[in-house]
Amino acid sequence: MSENKEQKQSVTEQAKKNGVLNKHDLRRAAVRYSFMGVNVFNYETQQGPSLVWSLAPALRKIYKNDDEGYKKSLDNQFKYFNTTTAMSNIIMGAGLAMEEKDGTASLDAVQSLKTSLMGPFAGIGDTIVWILYPTIMGSIAAYMDLQGNMTGGLLWLALNFVFLWLKYKMFDLGYFSGVKLVSALGDRMSVFTDAASVMGLSVVGALIATVVKIYIPISFKTGKVTLALQSGVIDKIMPALLPALAAWGIYVLLGKKGWTANRVILLVIAVALLGAFTGILGVQPA
Secondary structure (H helix, E strand, C coil): CHHHHHHCCCHHHHHHHHCCCCHHHHHHHHHHHHHHCCCCCECCCECHHHHHHHHHHHHHHHCCCCHHHHHHHHHHHCCCECCCHHHHHHHHHHHHHHHHHHHHHHHHHHHHHHHHHHHHHHHHHHHHHHHHHHHHHHHHHHHHHHCCCCHHHHHHHHHHHHHHHHHHHHHHHHHHHHHHHHHHHHHHHHHHHHHHHHHHHHHHHHHHHHHCCCCCCCEEEECCEEEEHHHHHHHHHCCCHHHHHHHHHHHHHHCCCCCCHHHHHHHHHHHHHHHHHHCCCCCCCC
């Protein structure tokens, strides 16, 4: 019973305990993200600008007398971030609580948290939010409308308002989780940072192997023997070797002066077109 009472503690009380932010600050950040989650999307940092826009007022309050800390925090939020917008609130709330508690000392941990959770959360969010929810509930609402029952449209509208409310509650959930995480780990925050970094790198590594597709359709033939370069040689050395090399090459380029994400994208397009024209690159048969 007492545990339930503690769970129902207001966001305002918890925020006051933690220090700087209040319920209005948290709600403002959640509302700003709800309307700008993908409106300032780009191909370099994807949802990074959205995070900055959403969290800037709260971060300014945290770093009220620390302009340099505020700039470092904004730079950290500008880094690459991409997940289902409905699930971002949890990550944002947790990161905000960590910064409120430890300031710039928590920036590496905040970035590691974002990197490690955005992939798994995207998998959950895309399945539930973008597939199951609109498919099932949208079909029911649309069928009711087709039958001349306006309740279907009203139901769909009401569900979207409920969904919006849930998004705000997920921001609160993330904030509470961040407070508990910082309080529980204390001086051991570096252990969490390392663990989250390993998890994040594992997720990114798995994405490279499964999402990046490179196929070389060249075969060598000697007499009656035919050896496919891709399946007979390269994949035997290491599966997904070409995607790994491509990712490593792009990573190196992005670290060099003068190479922006847009230039790298244009280079990839040029290499793909040239490879397709010469027959060096192709589409892997199903």
